Amino acid sequence: TVHRVEATGAAVRTVEHTARELDTAKSRIDRLDAPSGVSSWHVDPAAGTVVVNVVRGERADNDVCRFLSRARAAGPVTVRTVASAPSTFAAGTVGGDPYYTGNVRCSIGFSVHGGFITAGHCGQPGAGVRGWDGSYIGTFQGSSFPDNDYAWVSVGSGWWTVPVVLGWGTVSDQLVRGSGEAPVGASVCRSGSTTHWHCGRVLAKNETVNYSQGAVHQMTKTSVCAEPGDSGGSFISGDQAQGVTSGGWGNCSSGGETWFQPVNEILGRYGLTLHTA
Structure with missing residues (x-):
């Protein structure tokens, strides 16, 4: 057969390993x-x-060396170098980024180990959540509204948690290093998917807010503006997580006030741990 192919003028090169042998090695x-x-x-x-x-x-990593040794035992192996490790094209759960539940758009509050926290009025337990790119993030695991306004969403499907709050280009993205509570009068900033980054001051604590759906207790009032879609987003003071955006009055054109549900109450309620840098 080789001679017949060579007779046509084609160059013939025999291989040491058949396609079946190579496929078997790869399967191993x-x-x-x-x-x-x-x-x-x-x-x-x-x-x-x-x-x-x-x-x-x-290349010199012990685990890599062990893997290559076992791979070579499976069959012929050639090692090549690439610039970096692969990753999916999903994204991290970054504070202030949008997410979608049905036709509702809200904002991520803070990453916790296993997911993120947000506002309770954004979704009920069991509701599926999609990210900014439309891909599936996870599911509401717990939610309370009214009386409270908090929830947490589990994360999977290639998404991961990130201890970061978006600065939306107004400031650099902010690392989250803890959840120390800022006092009344302290500067506080909010990140949300509608109006992005705005700042103000803490005006009052332990305030009961009477929404049309019912009263929500233990809220913190701020002079920071917000608009629909910012719900659930991050309130942060320095590098310390403060809470998730609940509601308010006014807008970011004429000004207003906004309340947030304190983050430590949410963590305690669901037994969650804040993802910190």
């Missing part, structure tokens, strides 16, 4: 647990090998 490697320093692997039939891509700078 697929069953291994790969460390993060290993980016990917595939069969290169022209080269007669399984190419394993390793992140630059990770």
Whole structure:
């Protein structure tokens, strides 16, 4: 058969490993647990090998070395270097970013381990949540409104939690380092998906707010403006998380006042831990 092909004028090169052998080797490697320093692997039939891509700078990592040793035992392997590790095109749960529940748009408050906290009036337990890009984030696990105005959403599907609040270009994005409570008179800023970044002062604490749906207790009043869609977004003082946006009056053109539900009450209610930098 080789002679017949050569007779046509084509160059013939025999390979050491058949396609079946290479596919079998890759299947064996697929069953291994790969460390993060290993980016990917595939069969290169022209080269007669399984190419394993390793992140630059990770080649000497002990876990990578062990993986490569086991991979070579499975069949012919060639190691190549890539610039960085792969990631999905989902995103982190960043304070102030929008999310969607049905036809409702609200804003992420703060990342917690396992998800994020937000306003209770934005969704009921069991409601699905989509991110800014329309992809599925997770599900409301707990929600209370009225009486309270808080909720938390579990995160999955390639999304992850990030200890950051968006500055929307007005200021740099803010790292969250704790949840120390700011006193009355302190400066406080809010991040939300409608009006982005605005600041003011803490005016009062433990205020009962009487919405048309019913009273909400233990709220903090601020001189910061907000508008529809900002609900659930982050109130932060310095690098300390303060609470999630509930409601208010006025707008960011003429001014107004806004209340937030204190973050530490939400964490305590659901047994959550704030994701901090």
